[in-house]
Amino acid sequence: MTHYISHPILGYEPAARPAHVAITLRLSDPSDDVLVRHVRLLRNCVALSQKRWDFTIDAAVVLPNEIQLLCAFRDAEVGVHGAVSMITRTFDRHVPGLRRSVWDDIGELLEIPEELVALRREFIEAAPVRSGLAKSAQDWPYSSAHIGTVQGGDLGAAVA
Numbered sequence: 001m002t003h004y005i006s007h008p009i010l011g012y013e014p015a016a017r018p019a020h021v022a023i024t025l026r027l028s029d030p031s032d033d034v035l036v037r038h039v040r041l042l043r044n045c046v047a048l049s050q051k052r053w054d055f056t057i058d059a060a061v062v063l064p065n066e067i068q069l070l071c072a073f074r075d076a077e078v079g080v081h082g083a084v085s086m087i088t089r090t091f092d093r094h095v096p097g098l099r100r101s102v103w104d105d106i107g108e109l110l111e112i113p114e115e116l117v118a119l120r121r122e123f124i125e126a127a128p129v130r131s132g133l134a135k136s137a138q139d140w141p142y143s144s145a146h147i148g149t150v151q152g153g154d155l156g157a158a159v160a
Contacts, residue, residue, distance in 0.1 A: 019076035
């Protein structure tokens with residue numbers, strides 16, 4: 001019997017597979033509003049994950065019990081699950097008085113084809129309107145819909 005052993009080729013790295021990924025993370029208790037109460041902490045958790053896993057955020061919204069992100073990863077095979085795990089675990093670790101994870105076990109990760117990225121961005125930014133939290137997307141303070149508007153600020157466009 002012949003056994004073949006593959007030897008790595010020096011200097012060879014597999015090609016990265018860039019992708020846009022829609023990420024939706026929900027709280028296990030839908031009546032909780034811990035995300036907006038600790039929005040600065042959530043922002044820092046996302047920024048830390050962004051720095052570690054090297055992705056950009058095209059759209060983001062933080063609702064009282066849910067966060068939705070549209071992210072561009074340079075390598076979707078490597079970074080998506082690590083980024084999500086880092087956001088949720090870091091948030092859980094730093095919320096004062098928290099005894100268990102606040103997150104639902106089922107997060108949604110959906111790869112978005114390039115031709116649908118603009119539509120998904122609009123969908124994410126309209127979430128507060130669909131939820132009845134705001135009359136227009138720009139009225140919700142925890143959303144990327146603020147970019148370029150007067151109220152865009154520390155807790156607005158920079159949330160995630």
